[in-house]
Amino acid sequence: MSNRNLKLPSDLIVSCQALEDEPLHSSFIMSKMALAAYEGGAKGIRANSKADIEAIRQEVTLPVIGIVKRDYDGSDVYITATRKEIDELLGSGCDVIAMDATFAARPAEPIEDLLRYVRSEAPGTELMADIATAEEAVRAEQLGFDYIGTTLHGYTADTEGRKIHHNDFAFLKEVIAAVQAPVIAEGNIETPAMLKRAFDLGAYAAVVGGAITRPRDITKKFVRELHGADL
Template sequence: MITLPTGLIVSCQALEGEPLHSEFIMGRMAIAAVQGGAKGIRANSARDIQEIKKHVTVPIIGIVKRDYEDSDVFITATMKEIEELMEVGVDAIALDATKRPRPGNLSLQELVHAIRSIYPNQLLMADCATLEDCIEADRLGFDYISTTLHGYTDETKGSLLYHDDFKFLKDVLDHVTQPVVAEGNILTPEMAKRCMDLGTHAVVVGGAITRPHQITARFDAALTSSVKSPL
């Protein structure tokens, strides 16, 4: 069984409506990431993953983002998304592992059991928001525990992974047995290094590398805030 690499994993994603939304562009983005030293790629949708696999050979973490009317869970929410990823082939599948209600009221435990029953050798990554999520994902037997959704759910909104010298990440590392992947608002190489120094297996960086509109907005915000009002 292939395991996920230690080090930097780059998330190559662009949602519909974003400037770089194109499987062609994501394929080239993955090439650039690997040339820069990325040890793995995280990608969204079978279409993008198929294109990326034409150009790079590093391990791929696959997800499918899809909105459901009866749930706020949108990262690989049901077996439909699992099947799509299995068909295209990925090294690991990441899915929302929060305690939020899932589409069709399927529990996370039921979904994990269904996946393991059909695909016992497939690596699974838990995208978590809280420490409780991480502990439960560890109990359910996920292969990797990730901090992906910390700060993105109603319960954690406003909290950032790097607050108080990565206290949340430290708590996760102290409470789970499976390898931990740091992800979520890691904006600088120094932040990524700090995560690795604390003991994470890998660090996933997305927007700080692959979303130029977000990068530009941070520069613009910094410059705008530094402009003094005329006397």
């Protein structure tokens, strides 16, 4: 697939998310985080939940990748897992819907059905595949996803603990070589130099989250360096 008239720019996308156990969990706070990212030069936002996306769109006009994280019994899939989450995102006004596109057993509809549903209900909405392996990237491209994201590498049973930047972004290189669709580097990009390296290797865009938008985790890194453990 060529990079024709894509809604996401080839640039930095900032993930503005805070889960329920985090101090910044608030749609209002995430909207201001997105505004700060915009003022800092970000060209896109990734956000979790309809409420957060709606609040963010009141603050910035940047394209938004929308997800809904929800756990389901009997399945490891938690990023936009079913039609319920798709409907919430279609109602949010997000530009791109990202979903788990791994080989993990899904809690309800097959991924092919979800793609057909989005293409039918909202043909102008783009789709991003969150994958963990090159084989999953190839399948996602065959299914017709607009973007392939390295998001879940290191977070699935068969890739646990790995990082996309290990051995000079070996996994990112593998995915870029395996598909023609635009590849979005996402996952543990912790420094500006790492971001630049991802683009130098051919990433279409990159999502940076915790290194920018999770002050609790950033503080822990400083404390570990100083004391050897979190306080």
